[in-house]
Amino acid sequence: MADPSGFCAGVESAVKSLAWLVALNPPPVVCVHAVVHNEDVVTRFEALGVEFVARPEDVPTGAAVLLSAHGSPPDVTQRAAHAHVVVDAACPLVSKVHRELRARSEAGDTIIYVGHRGHDEAEGALAHVGTAAHVVERPSDVDALPLGDDRPVALLAQTTIAMSEWADIAERVRERFSSTWTPPRDDICFATTNRQTAGRALAHECEVVIVVGSATSSNTAALVDSARSAGAAEVHRVSGVDDLPVVTADRIGIVAGASTPAVTIDAVVRAVGPASIRTLRAVDESEYFPLAPGVRRQIEAAIAAGVVSPALIAAYRDDRHVSADALVALVERSSVLPYQHLAGLR
Numbered sequence: 001m002a003d004p005s006g007f008c009a010g011v012e013s014a015v016k017s018l019a020w021l022v023a024l025n026p027p028p029v030v031c032v033h034a035v036v037h038n039e040d041v042v043t044r045f046e047a048l049g050v051e052f053v054a055r056p057e058d059v060p061t062g063a064a065v066l067l068s069a070h071g072s073p074p075d076v077t078q079r080a081a082h083a084h085v086v087v088d089a090a091c092p093l094v095s096k097v098h099r100e101l102r103a104r105s106e107a108g109d110t111i112i113y114v115g116h117r118g119h120d121e122a123e124g125a126l127a128h129v130g131t132a133a134h135v136v137e138r139p140s141d142v143d144a145l146p147l148g149d150d151r152p153v154a155l156l157a158q159t160t161i162a163m164s165e166w167a168d169i170a171e172r173v174r175e176r177f178s179s180t181w182t183p184p185r186d187d188i189c190f191a192t193t194n195r196q197t198a199g200r201a202l203a204h205e206c207e208v209v210i211v212v213g214s215a216t217s218s219n220t221a222a223l224v225d226s227a228r229s230a231g232a233a234e235v236h237r238v239s240g241v242d243d244l245p246v247v248t249a250d251r252i253g254i255v256a257g258a259s260t261p262a263v264t265i266d267a268v269v270r271a272v273g274p275a276s277i278r279t280l281r282a283v284d285e286s287e288y289f290p291l292a293p294g295v296r297r298q299i300e301a302a303i304a305a306g307v308v309s310p311a312l313i314a315a316y317r318d319d320r321h322v323s324a325d326a327l328v329a330l331v332e333r334s335s336v337l338p339y340q341h342l343a344g345l346r
Ligand code: SF4
Pocket: 008, 009, 010, 011, 069, 091, 092, 093, 094, 159, 160, 189, 190, 191, 192, 219, 258
């Protein structure tokens, strides 16, 4: 088992924020796009009554809305203004890229964005600079850019791409353009980098590597590439146990993308049925992102109104140490949720 693996701090925070919105607001609670790129997470929230919509205009009037972890275009809050409450659960590291995009564009740089066309994160990010950005997916795209080589460029990236992808493209950009600005810290986030490091370590030790994560998850796709380029003889991406192929090997490595929940990983491990399990810790990861501010305000108000159960208050006070899986399970098990208490009091 790779460590780190599975949910990152940004996903933990977004999933917990949505669980709290379910607890605090009458249905429908609505999420614009998948809260994170994982079908099991979406299905679990659908069972709690959450509706997922493609556009803020599709949110029913008066609903509570969560904007997903992978970041939204700048006008989304305005387009969802008819909602009762709008909480932006964008990961702080995605928001950092949005700020860089706006600042470099305002400084007059031509933006070169390394990312995947059509991916939710890339679409949300590029909307912050309108048509001013050039998207590149491979080094040959850099050669084809219709720009003078003396044009000042800013090189930015989707947070979840493969490190090798970034390195090859960045090298080509620096070779071609005489003035290239890059952020002091790479846009590829710690969680993506750490899981790829762990995936490569597994690939060195195991004949077969199983990458658990959704087909729509960019960092899961990057994990597959990393394990392959590190030399694993066989790499299989699976969304869950239903996709699991029959594998026969002495050592099977398992690593999961940043949006894969622990319950899905555990089910895959049980299905593989190893004789023993060893954890391969590649990097220590202790990052923590607090709940989205809009959710914290709602929780504090509900606690002050006396409608939150002791178990939920304890989970809120110890948020850093309570996993998203555990909080969602607590909401699932609650016979009466805070919003129902509130309705009773009125
Ligand atoms: Fe944030 Fe990185 Fe996780 Fe995306 S993968 S939510 S950028 S920490």
